[in-house]
Amino acid sequence: MSGQPIRVLLADDQMLVRTGFKVLLDVEDDIEVVGEATNGLEAVELAGATRPDVVLMDIRMPQLDGIKATARISATRGLEQVRVLILTTYDTDAYVFEALQAGASGFLLKDAGPSELLHGIRVVAGGDALLAPSITRRLIEQFTVVRVAGQVAEERLSALTQRERQVLALVGRGLSNAEIAAELFLSPATARTHVSHAMVKLGARDRAQLVVIAYQTGLVSPYTDPSP
Incomplete structure (x- = not known):
């Protein structure tokens, strides 16, 4: 990241979740939280205003869900370099594959440990995808049909x-x-x-x-x- 901290936007409708992420990220020298969104519409607006490197995006949010918010960010001129990292509960979220199609760069389990979260943010910020092959396969088996x-x-x-x-x-x-x-x-x-x-x-x-x-x-x- 050329010596600059990774700029992260948090998008989750649960205040405790956002607070927990922020506490974890704020102590990292190479990561800076630049905004917090409580719904998908705010996530899109704040992405345009703050130009983060990574949006940590929950799927289930009011007003605009994480998939639609991801699609809007991906389609917005000037935000081509913004990477979206989807948060999923794995067994219950049937939309992760759709999120990847919408432009997300990968996904993390909501119960991921601190080291996994930090690693995921750094991987996605570096331009790589965060996709565990076994999880990708299971999601595709359960929630998609090759059309x-x-x-x-x-x-x-x-x-x-x-x-x-x-x-x-x-x-x-x-x-x-x-x-x-x-x-x-x-x-x-x-x-x-x-x-x-x-x-x-x-x-x-x-x-x-x-x-x-x-x-x-x-x-x-x-x-x-x-x-x-």
Whole structure:
């Protein structure tokens, strides 16, 4: 982050939750809480006013839920660099996959420990996706149906080279650039380049959306083990 603290906006309708997060984040030298939103509309407004690096976004909020708020932030000119980290209760939130489609960069469980929360914020602020392959797979199994027919999927992937398809499939399985490089016998820089090219060609906002596309197009099946 070039020596500057990571600017975080908290969006949760529960005051105790926001207070707990703020207490935890305020003691970190590299993180600064720049605002607190009590609903989705406030989250969108404060994102525009404060330009945070990361929005810690609850799904269930009044006036505008976290998914719609994420979509609005993602679609707002000038907020392209804002990353949204979704908070979920895992077993009950059926909308995490939709949130990723809306532009979220990942998700955390609401009962995550302090170290997990801090790690997640730093990962997302650094431009990476926070997606545990096992959780991604379970969410897709439970809450989504692949609606893209084979022909449509093929048209969508037609812009990719064969190597880029291989890389996209590995991104969908949750592999990092270093792991992709090892799997395909490439240098990490080359793997990173292939990932970047795939993002551009597919119009993906970030790595999280590449995971969504990998599942939607059938490159990764929700019924097979996504772990390396």
